[in-house]
Amino acid sequence: MNKIPVWIDTDTGVDDAVALVTASMLEEIEIVGVSAVAGNTSLENAFRNARDVLSLVGRKDVRVFPGADRPLIIEGRTAAYVHGNNGLGGAEIPLSDAPKETGKAWDALYEAAQHYKGELIVCPIGPLTNIAIAIANHPDIVDCIKELNIMGGALIGGNITPCAEFNILCDPQAAEAVFRSGIRINLFGLDVTHKAFLNDDDIDEIISYGNRVSDLFRDSNHLLYEYRAQLHWEGICEHDSCPILYIAHPEWFEGYECGIYVETQGTISFGKTVSDLWTDYKFEDRHCKAFLNVDREKFTERIKEAYRSF
């Protein structure tokens, strides 16, 4: 079976780590490269965490490239309240001894996109800064990428402001550049990712595996676990695993064709992903699919399976 070439662009945080673990165990896909970006945590942390997590799961062969250390225009923001000071909720794992890449994320991504001749699927699971820079520097990358599976935004509501989600709000101008690029986009916003959660039983089960990877899960998720208790959520959302698992199992996800753009000029709507899914008015250029639902049972089972395999 030909594996699907996948590039992951991550601000490796806690749920990014889960996505990397899960991605590394999916036989349907081949991780052909990873790039780091500032978001949940600093670029330095994100870069180190991506390398270390891949090393932990036995994939230090996957090359990790450093990307942008700040958004295009606005001040950077991080989310240490859930991802801790090191991005992994304070969890410590062995440092990867893989050689450190010094090439830039956007150049490496462009090379990979050209190499795979239109077959590459890119999963940005952090702010879209690296992708926007790649498009700005290599305009023809638009024709080389098969699709972008983005974790970000929300058609309804938000998680940082009433109508903006963290990844998009971190760098709305970059996001708008990406949505206006014409690249085919599958958007996994809060509408679906809030339904993609591990409940208490799932969490206990993963921790009970007692291997080095499930130990990372246990040690990295405690801040998120406390935060979640304050908000009375049903579980811990695995936002970033949605675009990854979609590649292997599109049938678990329910999405709708629409146009989506990002509000960069609003006051209260700054950073909102604006869709025409339910409006009489339709954008001229509609090249997105917004995902709203997921089969949670199957989704969580596959994540647990990944952790069990260690």
Next chain:
Amino acid sequence: MDNKKKRPVILDGDPGHDDAIAWVLASTIDDFDIKAITTVAGNQTLEKVTYNARRIAALLHLDVQVAKGRNKPLCSDLIIAPNFHGETGLDGPKLPEPHLPLSDLSAIEMMAKVLQESEEKVTIISTGAQTNVAALLLAHPELKEKIEMISTMGGGLRNGNWTSGAEFNILVDPEAAYTVYHSGVPLQMCGLDVTEQALVYPEEFERIRALHNPIAETVAGWFDFFFIHVKSLGWAGATTHDPCAVMSLVHPEIFDIRDYYVDIELSGRYCRGATIADYQGKLGKEPNCRCVVGLDRQKFVDYLVEACSKYEGWEV
């Protein structure tokens, strides 16, 4: 017998087919004492909607003068909707000529007079752009306490219609809506969340027409016209927006109503005029709006048909 005091009501709108149907409904409600009709530019120009309002008042034998309001939004250019409502703003069935002269008062003077003279608190039903209501609140802040509630059709928490972010009535005058939403006056919002569920299907137009009274036949004719454009947008029934702002006052039990803090986006490339709800209380503000977000469609239609049936034997 009349020991229960009636609820004084001001009808402020831009008729418009669905405003007209809202007013047909309002004038059947025994509990309502309609004190004034005021007009505002929106669905069509002020001159056209004012003429329509006077014709509707004649049709319904309403013994109140129509007062003409603002001819344009507070600080933006007027948008009109002839694609929905035709060149007259109320194309379709023939209507009687106005039976009363236009009031000498402006809409805002009229509203202020009603509020000042009323012993009971007054309910304002706003089914157009909120320009008049905003001007009233700005000019007469002392009268805020005389307002029982402002019941509006406008906005949409989930989606817009005229743009991806905004619904027509709010988009026409976002600054007016901002003034109203920040006024502290009790506010109820029937946005697209509920009004796009308030569908009346073509076979139900026939239920209304079959009542065989002049008002019912006129309402059915308005539905026929309004649905031509609505159908072309892909809707299976007529989106019966404005009547929700009336029905939700008298039959709240058939609606799903939730309290949220709602703000109006004034800037934005896509979102100017969007009504943004703080579902999760991120802003830590008290709710400022009763948001009507769903309804029992069948009961809505049944009540609408029942209202039309009350005009049996009506003479035009």
